[in-house]
Amino acid sequence: MTTSNHTKVLKQIKQKPGKYAKYLKHNVPKERKFGANTKRCSNCGNPRGHIGKYNIDLCRRCFRDFAVELGFKQYS
Numbered sequence: 628m629t630t631s632n633h634t635k636v637l638k639q640i641k642q643k644p645g646k647y648a649k650y651l652k653h654n655v656p657k658e659r660k661f662g663a664n665t666k667r668c669s670n671c672g673n674p675r676g677h678i679g680k681y682n683i684d685l686c687r688r689c690f691r692d693f694a695v696e697l698g699f700k701q702y703s
Contacts, residue, residue, distance in 0.1 A: 640647045659665045666677045668686035676687035685693060694701070 636650070637647075640650055663677075664674050666679055666684070667674050668677060668689055669684045670689040670693075671686060673686040673688070678685055678687060678690050683690065683697070
């Protein structure tokens with residue numbers, strides 16, 4: 628079954644509970660309990676460049692925006 632729209636496939640398979648369950652099993656993302664993808668930026672939701680020290684929970688890009696408000700100073 629070749630289609631770019633998965634809702635069409637779900638509509639067709641809904642009548643067949645066995646195939647529907649197997650489709651969902653292999654096509655729904657797993658719930659992550661640990662690893663890099665569980666730690667996300669609290670501002671933008673980006674999992675990359677996460678800063679978790681001192682319970683900041685921001686990515687490095689958002690940290691640069693909020694650093695002064697959080698009390699950090701930039702020394703060059």
